Amino acid sequence: MKRIILIFITASLVSCSGYKSLTKKVTTQFDNSFFENQFSGLFVYDPISGDTIINYNGDKYFTPASNTKIFTLYAAMSLLPDFLPSIQYTTSDGKMYIRGVGNPAALHPVLQDSSLIEFLKKQQDIHLYYDNLEDTQLGPGWAWDDFDAYYSPERSSLPLFGNIVRLSNRDSLYVSIDSFKNHVKLQRASYRRAIGKNEFYLSTSQKDTIEVPFITDSTVIRKILEHQTGKSITIVDHFPTTEIKTIYGIAADSVYKQLMQVSDNFIAEQLLIMASTTLGDNLSSAKTRQYILENQLNGLAHKPRWVDGSGLSRYNLFTPSSMVYTLKELYEMTPKETLYNIFPTGGESGTLERYFKGDPRPYIHAKTGSLSNNYCLSGYLVADSGKTLIFSFMNNHYRRSSNDLKAKMAQILEFIRDNY
Structure with missing residues (x-):
């Protein structure tokens, strides 16, 4: 028995010594001119042994950009069912009352969920209550001059077509709505849409299809619904207190994959809004964020400043260690194959299709996060030993090419892959 214990202790010391050597070799790579005028952090964790392998500025706050979507994904997977709610409704005095739940999939150009429309086609005397969203249409800290950009649609209680209109002028004018x-x-x-109204501008030479967010309000949504359903819809200022029922639509996993693979800002915002349906009547992404931080993620050592679902806001602040903590929670609650399918894979899919390629097989399954002068990557690294490591590599305030930064990051991540 003593010999077995001695062997175990010796093996543990060798293992500990091995990763400490790796730690030293990796952290010294930050002590060169490449990183001297930017702020970088790297936190690497072994979920099986529970060891922190690397902690370089892991407890410092960074602007995460779309790495914020990792927290959004966790919130959605924690609160929402396997099939997402499409609409809530009730009947009173023979009238049908409906209200949105924030579902981003209805008539979405990629997700194409028709459950809402098919339900409404079968109804009569429809009354729409639209004012159940507490959030502002644009998020805090979003750049004002992104209002006409495809990646900055408005948030709403009842989104349709992804809250964007598609336009082109190849052979004739095409308008998707x-x-x-x-x-x-x-x-x-100067812009593709007027700032305060749904007036769109398209160059006569614009052959490719462009996507432009439209201003959402009850009148706009009613008109779209009436056209899609062939029904007359009345806007009302209240929702009856009679029994509320829910119609369910698209599978959640397909929405989560679209969220993470293409870093869809609109879906991210709407998922936080939709998750709040499990917490009360009115829709509020702030309510979801607060609930998750106070309950499921109350073990975070560094409470983030989490202000939106997408990471468009530069007000967001997260530490690499907090990213890893949440990734660990996802890893423990979700089958590995499902998780890797949702996240982009280096060299193969999504926002990582051209970066962090593995040879001969992929080794990175992670979420990117990009804003000007900021690039972050957080997710899962499969070492050559077969072990899975959870990591967060965050970079703020660099001035060089992002491709140069990604190449340097790849060198460090490949070194970890090859030596752990």
Whole structure:
């Protein structure tokens, strides 16, 4: 027995000595001119042994950009069912009352969930209550001049078509939403849409399809719903207190994959809104964020400043160690194959299709996060030994090419892969 214990202790010491050597070799790579004028952090964790392998500025706060979506994914997977709610409804005095739940999939150009429309086609005397969203249409700290950019749609209680309209002028004018066809002007302009109204601008030479967010309000949504369903819809200022029922639609995993693979900001925002349906009547992404931080993630050593679902806001602040903590929670609650399918894979899919390639097999399954002068990567690294490590590599305030930074990050991550 003593000999067995001695062997175990010796093996543990060798293992500990091995990763400490790795730690030293990796952290010294930050002590060179490449990193001297930027702020970088790397936290690497072994979920099986429970060892922190590398902690270089892991307890410092960074602007995470779309790494914020890791927390959004965790919130959604913790609170939402396997099939996402499409609409809530009730009946009173023979009238049908409906209200949105924030589901991003209805008529979405990729997700194409038709459950809401098919349900409404079968109803009569429909009344829409639209004012159940407590959030502002644009998030705190979002750049004002992104209002016409495809990646910055408005948040809403009942989104349709991803809250964007598609426009092109190849052979003739194409407008994906019929009610906007008379709102498009063929002329050059500084922006693709007027700031305060749904008036869109398209160059006569624009052959490729562009996506432009539209302003969402009850009147706009009613018109789209009426066109799609062939039904007359009345806007109301209340929702009856009679029994509330829910219609369910698309599978959650397909939405989560779209969220993470292409870093879809709109889906991220709407998932936090939709998750709040499990916490009360009114929709509020702030309510979801607060609940998750106070309950499921109350073990975080460094409470983040978490202000939106997408990471568009530079007000967000997270530490690499907090990212790893949440990734560990995801790892423990989700089959590995499912998780790796949702996250982009280096050299193969999503936002990592051209970066962090493995040879001969992929080794990175992770979420990117990009804002100007900021690039973060957090997720799962499969070492050559077969072990899975959880990591967060965050970089703020660099001025060089992002491709140069990614190449340097790849060198460090490959070294960990080859030597752990």
